[in-house]
Amino acid sequence: MERGLPELPVRAVLDDVTGALAERGTAVLVAPPGTGKTTLVPLALAEQGLRVVVAEPRRLAARAAAERMAALLGEDVGQRVGYSVRGDRRRSKRTVVEVVTSGLLVRRLQGDPELPGVDVVMLDECHERHLDADLLLSLLLDARDGLRPDLRLLATSATVAAGRIAELLGDAPVLEAHVRTHPVRTAHVPPNRGERIEACVARAVRTALAEQDGDVLAFLPGAAEIRRVAGQLAGSDVDVLPLHGRLPRAQQDSALRAGDRRRVVLATAVAESSLTVPGVRAVVDSGLARVSRVDNRRGLSGLATVRVSAAVADQRAGRAGRQGPGVVYRCWPEHEHSTLPAYPEPEIRTAELTRLALELACWGTPDGSALEWWDEPPTGALAAGREVLRGLGALDGSGAVTDRGRRMAELGLHPRLARALLDGAERAGTDIAAEVVALLDNDALTNDIDVTTALAGLRRGGPGSDRWRSEVRRLRSLVPSHPGNGDAALVVALAQPERLARRRDAESPVYLMASGTAVQLPPNASVRGSEWLAIAVADRSPGSAHGTVRLAAPADEELARTAAPALVGTTDEIGWVDGDVRAVRVERLGAITLAQRQIRDPDPAEVRRALLDGLRAEGLELLDWSDDARRLRQRLGFLHSALGDPWPATDDESLLSQVDSWLEPELSSARRRADLRIPAATALRRLLPWSLAGRLDELAPDRIEVPSGSRIKVDYTDQPVLPVKLQEVFGWTEAPRIAEGRVPLVLHLLSPAGRPAAVTSDLNSFWRNGYHQVRAELRGRYPKHPWPEDPTTATPTRRTKR
Numbered sequence: 001m002e003r004g005l006p007e008l009p010v011r012a013v014l015d016d017v018t019g020a021l022a023e024r025g026t027a028v029l030v031a032p033p034g035t036g037k038t039t040l041v042p043l044a045l046a047e048q049g050l051r052v053v054v055a056e057p058r059r060l061a062a063r064a065a066a067e068r069m070a071a072l073l074g075e076d077v078g079q080r081v082g083y084s085v086r087g088d089r090r091r092s093k094r095t096v097v098e099v100v101t102s103g104l105l106v107r108r109l110q111g112d113p114e115l116p117g118v119d120v121v122m123l124d125e126c127h128e129r130h131l132d133a134d135l136l137l138s139l140l141l142d143a144r145d146g147l148r149p150d151l152r153l154l155a156t157s158a159t160v161a162a163g164r165i166a167e168l169l170g171d172a173p174v175l176e177a178h179v180r181t182h183p184v185r186t187a188h189v190p191p192n193r194g195e196r197i198e199a200c201v202a203r204a205v206r207t208a209l210a211e212q213d214g215d216v217l218a219f220l221p222g223a224a225e226i227r228r229v230a231g232q233l234a235g236s237d238v239d240v241l242p243l244h245g246r247l248p249r250a251q252q253d254s255a256l257r258a259g260d261r262r263r264v265v266l267a268t269a270v271a272e273s274s275l276t277v278p279g280v281r282a283v284v285d286s287g288l289a290r291v292s293r294v295d296n297r298r299g300l301s302g303l304a305t306v307r308v309s310a311a312v313a314d315q316r317a318g319r320a321g322r323q324g325p326g327v328v329y330r331c332w333p334e335h336e337h338s339t340l341p342a343y344p345e346p347e348i349r350t351a352e353l354t355r356l357a358l359e360l361a362c363w364g365t366p367d368g369s370a371l372e373w374w375d376e377p378p379t380g381a382l383a384a385g386r387e388v389l390r391g392l393g394a395l396d397g398s399g400a401v402t403d404r405g406r407r408m409a410e411l412g413l414h415p416r417l418a419r420a421l422l423d424g425a426e427r428a429g430t431d432i433a434a435e436v437v438a439l440l441d442n443d444a445l446t447n448d449i450d451v452t453t454a455l456a457g458l459r460r461g462g463p464g465s466d467r468w469r470s471e472v473r474r475l476r477s478l479v480p481s482h483p484g485n486g487d488a489a490l491v492v493a494l495a496q497p498e499r500l501a502r503r504r505d506a507e508s509p510v511y512l513m514a515s516g517t518a519v520q521l522p523p524n525a526s527v528r529g530s531e532w533l534a535i536a537v538a539d540r541s542p543g544s545a546h547g548t549v550r551l552a553a554p555a556d557e558e559l560a561r562t563a564a565p566a567l568v569g570t571t572d573e574i575g576w577v578d579g580d581v582r583a584v585r586v587e588r589l590g591a592i593t594l595a596q597r598q599i600r601d602p603d604p605a606e607v608r609r610a611l612l613d614g615l616r617a618e619g620l621e622l623l624d625w626s627d628d629a630r631r632l633r634q635r636l637g638f639l640h641s642a643l644g645d646p647w648p649a650t651d652d653e654s655l656l657s658q659v660d661s662w663l664e665p666e667l668s669s670a671r672r673r674a675d676l677r678i679p680a681a682t683a684l685r686r687l688l689p690w691s692l693a694g695r696l697d698e699l700a701p702d703r704i705e706v707p708s709g710s711r712i713k714v715d716y717t718d719q720p721v722l723p724v725k726l727q728e729v730f731g732w733t734e735a736p737r738i739a740e741g742r743v744p745l746v747l748h749l750l751s752p753a754g755r756p757a758a759v760t761s762d763l764n765s766f767w768r769n770g771y772h773q774v775r776a777e778l779r780g781r782y783p784k785h786p787w788p789e790d791p792t793t794a795t796p797t798r799r800t801k802r
Contacts, residue, residue: 008036026169031177102132202232214281292351357385361401420495429484434475451553489553493563499535514590519547530554574606576614629681634716707796
């Protein structure tokens with residue numbers, strides 16, 4: 001292989017890279033985008049007689065890198081340089097440098113961990129922290145440790161934070177290639193009040209075209225935003241070109257070639273570091289990216305739009321300074337830049353991990369504990385993934401992969417889609433299974449909510465249909481041919497049985513999924529009249545009460561039962577519901593109720609538990625509380641407070657904790673709310689030990705005889721209080737004491753009209769100090785009642801003066 005490589009910055013360290021790999025077997029190369037690391041390094045290694053596999057995180061980047069290297073050699077792709085991505089492969093016996101996607105190389109490792117015929121694996125753009133790339137790194141380290149100690153590993157990164165990966169590679173040497181860039185001026189163009197980000201980006205692009213020479217590269221989070229910005233730029237005297245991974249190959253190639261006119265390239269994150277877009281002198285950065293997110297609690301997963309990190313913003317800006325001084329227009333306020341996270345969040349921390357769980361099970365370490373990780377997968381998300389796999393039949397009860405699981409992994413699809421293809425081909429027909437799975441694997445192909453409508457549009461040749469047809473053909477070739485009834489909804493339900501959903505009522509747009517999450521249809525959705533839906537895609541915006549259905553097919557109960565028999569079950573539900581005992585036999589599909597009927601003879605123990613739940617929920621007021629019962633409870637509670645055990649506590653929590661001691665046998669024979677009208681006084685007396693029953697009136701008397709001869713009830717509501725007319729206690733010099741003399745009664749001394757005139761538990765002090773003021777205030781108002789000078793020697797009375 002000729003050494004006639006272009007003069008790019010990485011050439012300065014090529015000898016160091018090849019030397020480090022020869023001596024140590026591992027190395028890390030830190031090189032910014034545009035240095036030539038993706039193309040020149042593999043060719044240099046091949047010149048040493050080594051067979052090189054380059055792992056790229058994206059299909060678009062893999063194909064572009066291979067074509068660039070082949071062009072440098074003056075050859076077509078597929079000769080000495082080839083590529084392999086899902087559904088597309090160009091290589092030959094002469095190929096010595098092959099560019100593959102990280103996911104595809106994981107599959108090869110699973111097939112043969114020794115990677116025969118491979119001398120070097122180059123892990124490109126590892127700083128992007130894609131899930132497949134992180135997994136690939138861990139599997140390669142394991143294979144190298146046990147089977148291929150001679151396998152050389154080179155990790156490349158566009159950021160200088162390379163310490164962790166160097167450590168994983170056995171304290172590998174870290175080499176740096178520096179690129180001379182032109183100065184890049186930063187301008188902030190934040191959205192106006194109420195302006196959508198697409199409008200802000202379009203405005204910034206027009207500014208860039210007016211102020212700068214050369215082409216404009218604009219970064220947007222996804223294909224939908226790219227379409228909207230392209231629409232707003234229609235009519236401009238420039239070529240507006242989209243660039244993202246789901247475009248047809250010809251459109252991708254067009255965006256990566258210099259044009260005859262000025263160009264505006266609207267790109268997703270694929271253009272951050274993996275690809276070189278020529279001619280760019282201005283960058284417009286929306287400041288947003290689309291990343292994988294999972295909401296385990298609601299059973300919703302998908303892509304979320306997030307703010308970019310500072311490292312990504314710097315990489316995007318750098319694209320403007322490759323060929324001359326440039327400008328980056330950032331669509332956020334300048335003061336917000338310091339609040340950006342330093343680096344992107346690794347996908348392994350946030351993504352749905354079902355596919356990762358299957359790959360780990362195929363490798364023989366279902367929990368991943370036998371591997372070294374850049375960041376270990378979260379245990380909760382990994383356990384959730386294994387649970388899904390058990391439901392799909394991919395794992396057995398011990399967590400080991402089944403033959404079916406290995407077959408699913410070999411398909412190279414998400415396990416849910418693999419299940420839909422395998423089982424859907426048999427039940428609905430191979431053609432419809434392949435068509436639906438190809439749509440679900442790239443749902444951005446359609447804006448329709450109805451799967452049936454979306455498929456019809458693709459069959460007619462709508463946008464994206466060429467790529468869809470190609471994938472349909474590939475999927476058909478992976479499974480045996482079966483005729484079928486063409487039921488698209490069944491295939492969707494086989495992929496996402498937990499997302500089978502039933503409408504809450506006839507007029508509602510809200511559906512309850514089998515997972516228990518509520519979702520709703522957008523207005524005017526064509527599937528709105530269906531009672532059942534097989535939901536393919538649903539998401540939830542922050543702050544929304546429900547998720548939103550994005551892609552679904554009309555279904556019915558029969559289809560739901562067919563697609564998800566494991567979710568159908570019958571249970572007896574006995575509990576306290578809406579203020580009474582409910583005992584029903586319920587058939588459900590997940591959280592969706594299919595049918596229910598009353599149970600005539602429910603389990604008494606379960607009924608008793610339900611009644612106790614009712615008492616806890618609604619309180620002991622469900623019992624029959626007479627005035628005497630309430631007073632008894634208060635008196636017992638007072639003695640417990642004053643004397644302690646064995647006098648019983650009578651607060652709700654204490655009474656509910658010992659229902660066996662005082663509510664039996666009435667509770668055991670109760671069946672419904674009405675049966676709880678148990679006489680509380682009778683039940684409470686069961687709490688009293690026999691030896692104490694006779695002392696209750698002595699220690700906490702119901703009534704106290706006062707000097708006038710009246711027997712007055714003691715109020716035990718809070719503290720013991722004796723409300724008595726003042727004239728009836730003439731002659732008393734000390735308030736009575738109860739509870740073995742430990743607690744003095746609080747006297748509420750009443751006026752002749754029964755209103756409180758004084759409160760005291762020190763009667764002697766009151767007669768000396770407070771009485772004369774009370775006498776002065778009330779004697780004129782109540783002249784018929786006695787107000788003696790000396791109440792301690794006066795005759796007590798409940799009558800007026802004679």
